[in-house]
Amino acid sequence: MKILSTSIEDVKIVEPKRFGDQRGYFFESWHRAKYKEAGITSSFVQDNCSMSRYGTIRGLHFQLVHPQAKLVQVLKGSVYDVAVDIRVGSPTFGQWVGVELSEENGRQLYIPEGFAHGFCVASEEAVFSYKCSDYYMPEDEGGILWSDPGIGIEWPNVESVLSDKDQVYPCLADIEPSRLPKYSGSGGGA
Numbered sequence: 001m002k003i004l005s006t007s008i009e010d011v012k013i014v015e016p017k018r019f020g021d022q023r024g025y026f027f028e029s030w031h032r033a034k035y036k037e038a039g040i041t042s043s044f045v046q047d048n049c050s051m052s053r054y055g056t057i058r059g060l061h062f063q064l065v066h067p068q069a070k071l072v073q074v075l076k077g078s079v080y081d082v083a084v085d086i087r088v089g090s091p092t093f094g095q096w097v098g099v100e101l102s103e104e105n106g107r108q109l110y111i112p113e114g115f116a117h118g119f120c121v122a123s124e125e126a127v128f129s130y131k132c133s134d135y136y137m138p139e140d141e142g143g144i145l146w147s148d149p150g151i152g153i154e155w156p157n158v159e160s161v162l163s164d165k166d167q168v169y170p171c172l173a174d175i176e177p178s179r180l181p182k183y184s185g186s187g188g189g190a
């Protein structure tokens with residue numbers, strides 16, 4: 001397994017070792033001891049899976065009181081995956097990381113607590129699978145507009161297919177700081 005840094009400390013790209021043979025391929029998608037040794041110490045409690053068609057954008061979502069660190073990957077297809085640092089007080093507050101995740105590149109992205117997360121589907125369909133370090137709490141969910149000009153995410157040029165709620169989230173600058181997670185120093189789970 002390889003761990004790659006990104007422009008935001010604590011957001012890591014993980015490249016699990018893939019074993020290919022005449023049947024196809026195998027890789028370990030999670031291994032607590034090996035990931036801990038690599039600095040990813042979150043204890044995940046919920047796995048999610050979604051399938052989305054070309055052009056879908058899901059996000060930017062976060063939970064406030066029950067923040068979720070995530071280990072995300074694409075099992076089929078390809079997405080442009082984005083993590084935005086929304087931790088009040090963070091030196092990289094408002095900055096974002098975008099990474100292509102695909103079945104082909106086999107990459108995972110580790111996103112610590114305190115980030116807004118979203119992705120855009122660049123293939124005909126994408127099956128997106130991820131681990132969360134806290135349970136889904138709909139009443140605790142917040143969101144930021146995917147096209148927030150103050151963040152300036154460079155999404156790939158695709159039609160944007162969004163849920164009703166994802167179309168009306170506020171921009172980061174319009175959210176009360178008390179409604180955003182707080183920065184508690186680097187190493188938030190990574």
Ligand SMILES: Cc1cn([C@H]2C[C@H](O)[C@@H](COP(=O)(O)OP(=O)(O)O[C@H]3O[C@H](C)C(=O)[C@H](O)[C@H]3O)O2)c(=O)[nH]c1=O
Pocket residue numbers: 048050058059061062117118119136163
């Ligand atoms: C997230 C979630 C959703 N649901 C139910 C609630 C809705 O009836 C349905 C679809 O939910 P939603 O439209 O919020 O799904 P996404 O837009 O894929 O949300 C996710 O999108 C971005 C990319 C994320 O990182 C979050 O994990 C999550 O917010 O699944 C559940 O039952 N459990 C869950 O954990």
